[in-house]
Amino acid sequence: MPELPEVETIKLGLQKYLVGRKIDKVEVRLSKIVQGDIKNIEGAKIIGIRRFGKGLVIDLDNKNSIAAHIKLTGQFIYRGPETKKIKLSPKVGGGLPNSRTHVIFKLKSQNAKAEEESGTYLYYNDLRQFGWIKIIETSKLNDVSFFRDMGPEPFKDLTLEIFNKIISSSNTSVKPLIMDQKKIGGIGNIYANDALYDAGIDPERKAKSLSEREIKKLYESILKILKFSLKIGGASELNFVNALGEEGKYQNHSLVYGRAGQKCKRCGGIIKKIFLGGRGTYSCSACQK
Ligand SMILES: [Zn+2]
Numbered sequence: 001m002p003e004l005p006e007v008e009t010i011k012l013g014l015q016k017y018l019v020g021r022k023i024d025k026v027e028v029r030l031s032k033i034v035q036g037d038i039k040n041i042e043g044a045k046i047i048g049i050r051r052f053g054k055g056l057v058i059d060l061d062n063k064n065s066i067a068a069h070i071k072l073t074g075q076f077i078y079r080g081p082e083t084k085k086i087k088l089s090p091k092v093g094g095g096l097p098n099s100r101t102h103v104i105f106k107l108k109s110q111n112a113k114a115e116e117e118s119g120t121y122l123y124y125n126d127l128r129q130f131g132w133i134k135i136i137e138t139s140k141l142n143d144v145s146f147f148r149d150m151g152p153e154p155f156k157d158l159t160l161e162i163f164n165k166i167i168s169s170s171n172t173s174v175k176p177l178i179m180d181q182k183k184i185g186g187i188g189n190i191y192a193n194d195a196l197y198d199a200g201i202d203p204e205r206k207a208k209s210l211s212e213r214e215i216k217k218l219y220e221s222i223l224k225i226l227k228f229s230l231k232i233g234g235a236s237e238l239n240f241v242n243a244l245g246e247e248g249k250y251q252n253h254s255l256v257y258g259r260a261g262q263k264c265k266r267c268g269g270i271i272k273k274i275f276l277g278g279r280g281t282y283s284c285s286a287c288q289k
Contacts, residue, residue: 004186006234013243036135053185074131175203176277
């Protein structure tokens with residue numbers, strides 16, 4: 001599932017291309033994806049894009065917002081005059097719109113010429129159809145449990161002090177804990193695996209058995225891995241593409257994630273895979289204690 005770096009990558013792209021444009025018309029092709037009344041957003045101007053953990057919020061100038069979660073395979077792809085020459089990844093599933101396109105936002109900019117207007121769209125694609133889009137008053141975002149219940153986030157409000165409290169007060173294994181969105185927002189399976197490897201910590205360790213030094217190392221590893229992934233456009237596992245329909249590169253650099261049976265990059269030992277909390281968990285027994 002796309003995690004913080006992937007959703008942040010989409011956010012940065014949408015910020016660049018959507019802010020200042022108006023939503024002219026919305027076409028919903030698969031009704032289960034969208035909740036709320038599209039009439040509340042048609043004609044409104046996009047004033048900002050925010051990310052909360054793995055969730056996105058598009059804010060409008062009429063006190064409404066479009067809140068979205070792309071879940072496993074959702075894609076927000078902008079196509080406009082400035083991006084016509086950009087080649088879409090095969091993960092988009094062909095030209096746009098295509099059979100995976102479930103919502104089409106036709107966009108308009110105030111001073112653009114008519115011919116520029118004809119081809120300016122934001123497409124929502126979703127192969128597995130687990131994602132959601134909610135049209136909601138901006139002031140009521142916290143009524144959506146996803147936003148209300150989210151824990152503090154790396155790069156935002158997750159300080160070392162708060163992280164220390166979360167880790168040292170929990171009796172569960174450290175890996176499922178750092179992936180629990182109600183405890184910490186934005187970290188999923190890829191970066192939990194790689195951050196624990198980077199910090200030299202066994203994913204099965206009880207969280208509260210970590211020393212203060214280990215907690216600090218893990219905190220730093222999480223920030224380091226997320227920052228690196230963001231720099232190279234996130235991980236294009238499954239169907240992730242950025243707001244222009246291009247793939248990220250983290251999957252070519254993962255430390256242990258997805259590398260079962262391959263050599264540890266540090267000691268040359270073999271990376272093992274177990275299931276922990278139902279999720280594939282990769283580690284090197286020699287390097288992670
Ligand atoms: Zn190793």
